[in-house]
Amino acid sequence: MRILGVSGSLRRGSYNTRLLEAAAELLPEGVEFEVFDGLKAVPPYDQDDDVEPAPEPVALLRSELAGADAVLFATPEYNSSIPGVLKNAIDWASRPLMTNALRFKPVAVTGASTGAFGAVWAQEELRKVLGALGARVVEGSVPVGHAPTRFDEDGRLVDEEIRAQLADLVTAVLAAVEERSEAATAAPAA
Amino acid sequence: MDARSRPLDVGFEVPYLVGTFRGQFRDIEGRLVINEGGTGTLEGSARVASVDVKDEILAGHLQTPDFFDAERFPEIRFRAEGIEVNGGEVRGSGELTIKGVTKAVEFTGSITAPAPDAYGRDRVGAVLSATVDRHDFGVSWNQPVPGGGNALGDEVTINAELFFTEAE
Numbered sequence: 327m328r329i330l331g332v333s334g335s336l337r338r339g340s341y342n343t344r345l346l347e348a349a350a351e352l353l354p355e356g357v358e359f360e361v362f363d364g365l366k367a368v369p370p371y372d373q374d375d376d377v378e379p380a381p382e383p384v385a386l387l388r389s390e391l392a393g394a395d396a397v398l399f400a401t402p403e404y405n406s407s408i409p410g411v412l413k414n415a416i417d418w419a420s421r422p423l424m425t426n427a428l429r430f431k432p433v434a435v436t437g438a439s440t441g442a443f444g445a446v447w448a449q450e451e452l453r454k455v456l457g458a459l460g461a462r463v464v465e466g467s468v469p470v471g472h473a474p475t476r477f478d479e480d481g482r483l484v485d486e487e488i489r490a491q492l493a494d495l496v497t498a499v500l501a502a503v504e505e506r507s508e509a510a511t512a513a514p515a516a
Numbered sequence: 517m518d519a520r521s522r523p524l525d526v527g528f529e530v531p532y533l534v535g536t537f538r539g540q541f542r543d544i545e546g547r548l549v550i551n552e553g554g555t556g557t558l559e560g561s562a563r564v565a566s567v568d569v570k571d572e573i574l575a576g577h578l579q580t581p582d583f584f585d586a587e588r589f590p591e592i593r594f595r596a597e598g599i600e601v602n603g604g605e606v607r608g609s610g611e612l613t614i615k616g617v618t619k620a621v622e623f624t625g626s627i628t629a630p631a632p633d634a635y636g637r638d639r640v641g642a643v644l645s646a647t648v649d650r651h652d653f654g655v656s657w658n659q660p661v662p663g664g665g666n667a668l669g670d671e672v673t674i675n676a677e678l679f680f681t682e683a684e
Contacts (some may be wrong), residue, residue: 424576430587457657460580462587509588 327503329353330394331361334401334412334437334448339481341438341473342400345492348483349398349436352496362390371417384418391419391427395503398496399456401437403448413455420459429460432502434495436468438476444469462506464498466491517630517638519680521546526562526676530650531669533661539578541592542566548640548680550601558608559595560676582657589615601627606642614653621646623674630682638682646674 331346343361350359367383375381380388391397401408420426435452437445449467456463468491470476476485483489527540546560564586569575579586596610606627611618625644633639650656650672659667 423573429580457580457582458577460576460582462581462585506587 327356327395327500328358328360328393329499330390330397331359332365332397332399332412332415333361334365334399334409334452336366336411340402341440341470341477342402342436344477344481344483345400345436345438345468345470346398347481348489349400349492349496352489352493354500357500360390362387364390365411365415368411368415368418371414376418376421380418387415387419388427391431394431395507396432396434396499397428397461398499399433399435399452401435401445401448401452403437403439403441403443403445406447408448408452408455412452416455416459423459426459428456430506431461432464432499432506433461434464434466434499436470436492436495438470438473440473442471444471444473462502464495464502466495466498468492468495517640518549518683519547519638519640520683521548521560522679522681524677524679526560526674526678528672528674530672533667537569537668539567539569539575542568546678546680548642548678550640554601556599556601557595557597558599558610559593560678561594562592564590564592583655585615594621596623604628606644612646612648612653615655617653619648619652621648625676633681637684640680642676642678642680644676644678648672648674 333340333343333346335342346361353359364383364386368387369381379385401412419428433456435449437449439445446469449469453463470488476483476488478484525540526544527538530537541562543563543566544560548556548558550556564579564584567575567578578584593613594610596608599606599608604626607624609620609622612621623644623646625642627642628640630638630640649670651670661667
């Protein structure tokens, strides 16, 4: 099994990227995990450019998503919503709509912010967007407010309550992947 | 009589903004059994993948977990025992399964008397209607409208127009 992490924050030392790394440590042995690092290279969406072959960074994004059994998103909150760079990448990923790599794919959403609310609005927006393109958005979100207090100097999560919530989210994603693969085995023609 | 349906029309209507959003399932099958006393059984199913609406993007969205979740629940099913046929009227209560959730649903409608077709087999036509709350079945997507309220209504009317041909 392979899980892809996508962080909506590009900066070095991003709390959201750290959150994904903390989630990765909760995965059972044998589950591969990687944080996608090509988000910054994805060009602005332009339908004129949305042709085959896709721009290289878009092709990479799509193939990484397609190769993952599930995707874990961590988003900061910019102006009460998700960062443009993340939305832009998702817009590329959603095309073509009926065959996009996220359609029916289990996805989960978490997010960190320096304020009190832990990117709850951005997470809600992201869940909506992922649902619209056909992803299987697992229940639950993990809002991480006051992010600087939740990680130590080395960027490791030190809040056990949040770790427990992350573990629940990871469990829900893995269960969705298992259920999907069982269904595919049971009815390969469906 | 024991009759199979010709695939005809099973559709739904739900209030959407100031109008009505309509869709049809194209791949359906059904069976109707009517006993001597006017009671009977009606059962049928529809393939979610066959949903047909005017906008193909919306048709695509209807397949996803936001709505019917065709990957996990490819079929919608209905089964009603003890339906009552009285003159040209039919009514009954059955179990409707959408998205893996089964709920009791009442329906009413009209039904024709059996009439022979060109091959001597009896045919029956029925027009049935039922109303459900889509949230009961976990079909709960919505979108707030900037002016207030939600884009999509909760109450869905299911309409079925069916022709049955006597089984050989």
